[in-house]
Amino acid sequence: MIRKLISRVFSGKNNRTGRNEPVVIPVSGxxxxxxxxxxGSRRTCETLQAEGFKAYVVGGAVRDLLIGAEPKDFDVATDATPEEVRRCFRRSRIIGRRFQIVHVMMGQEQIEVTTFRGQLSEDTKKDEHGRVLHDNVFGSQAEDAARRDFTANALYYDPTTETVIDYHHGVGDLKAKTLRMIGEPRARYREDPVRMLRAVRLAAKLGLSIDPAAKKPIREMAGLLENVPAARLFDEMLKLLTSGHAVKCITQLRDEGLHHGLLPLLDVILEQPMGERFVMAALANTDERIRRGKGSSPGFLFATLLWHEVLAHWEKLMAAGETKIPALYQAMDTVLDVQAEKLAITRRIAGDIKEIWALQPRFEQRTGKRPYALLEHPRFRAGYDFLLLRGEAGEIDSEVGAWWTSFQHADGEGRANMLLPEATGDKKKRRRKRKKPAADPEV
Incomplete structure (x- = not known):
């Protein structure tokens, strides 16, 4: 009875039935x-169920299938502990510190298997702001449903019976186009401030309206994001930017007051007319690629977001007397160092970003053998796409991008005819006249 009472209070008004029993929806519904x-997810559930455990496809996959979208991942939730899951699958490993999960390999597919989480207790380790630090507390399926963030994510699908198990009216909220928080929003945001970003991302991606009770605290609690580890913040920003709805997400981030401090310089960029135009053109381009089923590069995305801050530092350094290329590299390091304080951009992605930026001056060189060498560069395509965006945004003359478009598609003779004439003057090589040796003096 005590457990039921606690669960009812925790779930709040979002548990429409007022009890822990879920609604079980058959396939016809x-x-x-x-x-x-x-x-892979189907076989994972079947294996765990054959061993006597409960196992369901859970969360975002069920939500996406209900609205007719194609899920990106299929996660599984079970009452088996991580060690028990590990024993059921030869190709599996336990990962995680804050909450242990198991990665199960099924062919080329990796399935994330989580054990049902239990209620938080007074002993749960938190920081001074209320953020949960360690959470390896296991519980029942009902408790696990109450621990999830939004009602649309608290849905469980049983592949054996083809039923959806709904504890918090998530199916109804999806039909009503509403993103509703499970429990008291302020408490849930304190437990994990990243939920504020997730609310914006899911609302934009799914075309939902954030429930007023969940929306109202976001602006005043945005400062809690300062306490989120940089790696988690980077992962969430990457999901947001590659959701296929990045333009809408960025706009809503700004509307909700969440852009300040996320990317420390993003608010400055968006206040610059040229910078905002460039960023929005880049995000719209990425959204279109994702909707067409094409890949997206994290390096390219962050290169576009931060480019105008690089430009600003670059121009200041050259105005102070620094030469062009060293000034560019110094500006790149400065901007990425500032971002590293907030976003854990990996070394590999940072390397991709710098390569795209460093290629931009090379596109100005359209004489001699240099254009041929640039075509062979492994990052040419990314650098070229970046160049086209700069032209589209009006930052540079679009003629430069048009020249490179024609050059890469021309044949050998056509390319040779397109090369600009070599510069004259100081760059022209001059032959030194060899002095004749002096004649031996007569003795």
Whole structure:
């Protein structure tokens, strides 16, 4: 009875039934058949169930299938502990510190398996702001549902019976186009401030309206994001920018007051007419690529977001007397160092960003053998796409991008005819006249 009471209070008004018993929806009521799951997630559930455990496809995959979208990942939730899951699958490993999960390999597919989480207790380790630091507390399926962030993510699909198990009216909220928080929003944001970013991302991606009770505290609690580890913040920003709805997400981030401090310089960029135009053109381009099923590069995305801060530092350094290329590299390091304080951009992605930036001056060189060498550069395509965006935004003459478009598609003779004439003057080589040796003096 005590557990039921605690769960009811924790779930708040979002538990429409007022009790822990879920609504079990048959396939005739939701339309998701087991063949729409990935083979790996289906086999993972079947294996765990054969061993006597409960196992369900959970969260975002169920949500996306209900709205007719194609899930990116298929996660599984179970009452088996991580060690028990590990024993069921030869190709698996336990990972995580804050909350342990198991990665199960099924062919080329990696399935993330989590154990049902239990209620937080007074002994749960938190920081001074209320953010949960360690959370390896396991519990029942009902407790796990109450621990999830939004009602649309607290849905469980059983591939054996083809039923959806709904504890918090998530299916109804999806039909009503509402993103609703489970529990008291302020408390949930303190437990994990990243939920504020996730609310914006999911609302934009799914075309939902954030429930007023969940939306109202976001602006005043945005400062809690300062306490989130840089690696987690980077991961969430990457999901947001590659959601296929990045333009809408960035706009809503600004509307909710969440852009300040996320990317420390993003608010400055968005206040610059040229910078905002460039950023929005880049994000719109990325959104279109993702909607067409093409890949996106994190390096390219962050290179576009931060480019105008690089330009500003670059121009200041050259105005102070620094030469062009050293000034560019110094500006790149300065901007990335500032970002490193807030976003844990990996070394590999930072390297991609710098290569894209460093290629830009080379596109100005259209004489001799240099254009041919640039075509062979492994990052040419990314640098070229970046150049086209600069032209589209009006930052540079679009003629430069048009020249490179024609040059890369021309044949050998056509390329040779396109080369600009070599510069004269100081760059022209001059032959030194060899002095004749002096004649031997007569003795």
């Amino acid at each position: 939701h339309g998701i058949t087991r063949d729409r799951l990935s083979s």
